[in-house]
Amino acid sequence: MPAPGELTFVAPRGAKKPPRHLADLTPAERREAVAALGEKPFRANQVSRHYFARYADDPASWTDIPAAAREKLAAGLLPDLMSVVRHVSCDNDSTRKTLWRLFDGTLVESVLMRYPDRVTMCISSQAGCGMNCPFCATGQAGLDRNLSTAEIVHQIVAAMRDLRDGVFGGPGTAASSDGTDVSGGRTRLSNIVFMGMGEPLANYNRVAAAIRRLTDTEPDGLGISQRGITVSTVGLVPAMRRFADEGFKCRLAVSLHAPDDELRNTLVPVNTRWKVREVLDAAWEYAEKSGRRISIEYALIKDINDQAWRADLLGRLLKGHRVHVNLIPLNPTPGSKWTASRPEDEKAFVAALEAHGVPVTVRDTRGQEIDGACGQLAATER
Structure with missing residues (x-):
C-alpha cells in the first residue's frame, strides 16, 4: 500500500504486465x-x-x-524482458547510452560512464516521467509506465556482463580482485545512480526491491554495496520518509533546483504539494537514520535560478547539515528556451555556497553529444 499522500501510478487499461522474472x-x-x-x-x-x-x-x-x-x-x-535497440557512445567511447525496447515495445534508456577510478551507471526506473519539470526532456515526454523490478535490475546485469567481457570501455582483460584491468581502468560497476528516466520514489515498491536485488550477497543478488547506490527524488515527502525507515545505506539525492517555493513551483511542479522546507526536513531525517550525507542536485539555468541571492538563500537552508551540493550546468534539450548559466555566475554561485561552509561541486556534463546527460533522456528511435 502507498503511504498517505504518496503519488501512485495507474497502468493504462489493457496494459500488459511484465512477465515474472x-x-x-x-x-x-x-x-x-x-x-x-x-x-x-x-x-x-x-x-x-x-x-x-x-x-x-x-x-x-x-x-x-x-x-x-x-x-x-x-x-x-528468465523470460525475455528487454532487448538492445542500439548503443551510442561519446567521450572517446567512455560514455555509452543504451536504448532498450521492453517486452511490450516501450522504450527506455540507460547510460554507462567509465572514469579512470570508477564505472558509474545511470539507470531508469520508469518509462518517461510524470513530474513534468519543464527543463527536462524526460519530464516533458510524460509518463508511460513503471518498470518492473527485473526491468530495473537487468539494466545493471547487462552492463556488468559487458564490462566483464570488454564489450564497453576496455580490452576485456581479466580483472584483479579490486576490479582493475592491466591497463589501470575499471572492469566492474562501482556506482549506480537512479537518475535516468523517471522518479524512482513514484515507483517505490519496485525500486526498493531492485535495491535489495542489487545489494543482496551472491547468489541471492549482485552483491553491490549500498553505499555505491544513489537514489534521486524531486521531493515526494511521504515516500522519502518511508525510504528513511527501510534501513538502507544508499545516498539520497534531492533534485531541488530552487531554494524558494515561488520559483520551485514552476521548475519542479510537485513543489505545489510539498514545499522546499518539507522536502529538506524529510532529507535530514534520511541523513540521520542512514548516516549518509544528502546530495542536493541543482541545475543552473541562466537568469532563472542562478542569482546571487538564491545562492545565499540555498546556503542558509543547507548550512550545518550533512549535505553536498551538485551544481549541474543545464544541458540543452529540444525546444527549450533555457540555457546554462554564464561562467561568472556559476563561479559566484559556488563562492556563495562555500561562504556558508556548504561543500559544492560542479558536475562533469558527460554525454551531451548523444543526449545522454542529465535531463536529456527521451528514449526516441530517431
Missing part, C-alpha cells in the same frame, strides 16, 4: 517458483548464481543443471 522474486519466492515448475527447490539457487554471479541467462551454459530442466527453468524464471 527471477529478479522480481525473493530467494524464498524463487524456491517456490522452481518447485511449482516440478523441479527441486535447490535449483533456484543454481539459476540465481548463473544470473546474478555469472550474468549467464542462456540455459545452454548451465552445465550444472540437467539438460532436460534447463529450458523449463529458463522459460519459467
Whole structure:
C-alpha cells in the first residue's frame, strides 16, 4: 500500500504486465517458483548464481543443471524482458547510452560512464516521467509506465556482463580482485545512480526491491554495496520518509533546483504539494537514520535560478547539515528556451555556497553529444 499522500501510478487499461522474472522474486519466492515448475527447490539457487554471479541467462551454459530442466527453468524464471535497440557512445567511447525496447515495445534508456577510478551507471526506473519539470526532456515526454523490478535490475546485469567481457570501455582483460584491468581502468560497476528516466520514489515498491536485488550477497543478488547506490527524488515527502525507515545505506539525492517555493513551483511542479522546507526536513531525517550525507542536485539555468541571492538563500537552508551540493550546468534539450548559466555566475554561485561552509561541486556534463546527460533522456528511435 502507498503511504498517505504518496503519488501512485495507474497502468493504462489493457496494459500488459511484465512477465515474472527471477529478479522480481525473493530467494524464498524463487524456491517456490522452481518447485511449482516440478523441479527441486535447490535449483533456484543454481539459476540465481548463473544470473546474478555469472550474468549467464542462456540455459545452454548451465552445465550444472540437467539438460532436460534447463529450458523449463529458463522459460519459467528468465523470460525475455528487454532487448538492445542500439548503443551510442561519446567521450572517446567512455560514455555509452543504451536504448532498450521492453517486452511490450516501450522504450527506455540507460547510460554507462567509465572514469579512470570508477564505472558509474545511470539507470531508469520508469518509462518517461510524470513530474513534468519543464527543463527536462524526460519530464516533458510524460509518463508511460513503471518498470518492473527485473526491468530495473537487468539494466545493471547487462552492463556488468559487458564490462566483464570488454564489450564497453576496455580490452576485456581479466580483472584483479579490486576490479582493475592491466591497463589501470575499471572492469566492474562501482556506482549506480537512479537518475535516468523517471522518479524512482513514484515507483517505490519496485525500486526498493531492485535495491535489495542489487545489494543482496551472491547468489541471492549482485552483491553491490549500498553505499555505491544513489537514489534521486524531486521531493515526494511521504515516500522519502518511508525510504528513511527501510534501513538502507544508499545516498539520497534531492533534485531541488530552487531554494524558494515561488520559483520551485514552476521548475519542479510537485513543489505545489510539498514545499522546499518539507522536502529538506524529510532529507535530514534520511541523513540521520542512514548516516549518509544528502546530495542536493541543482541545475543552473541562466537568469532563472542562478542569482546571487538564491545562492545565499540555498546556503542558509543547507548550512550545518550533512549535505553536498551538485551544481549541474543545464544541458540543452529540444525546444527549450533555457540555457546554462554564464561562467561568472556559476563561479559566484559556488563562492556563495562555500561562504556558508556548504561543500559544492560542479558536475562533469558527460554525454551531451548523444543526449545522454542529465535531463536529456527521451528514449526516441530517431
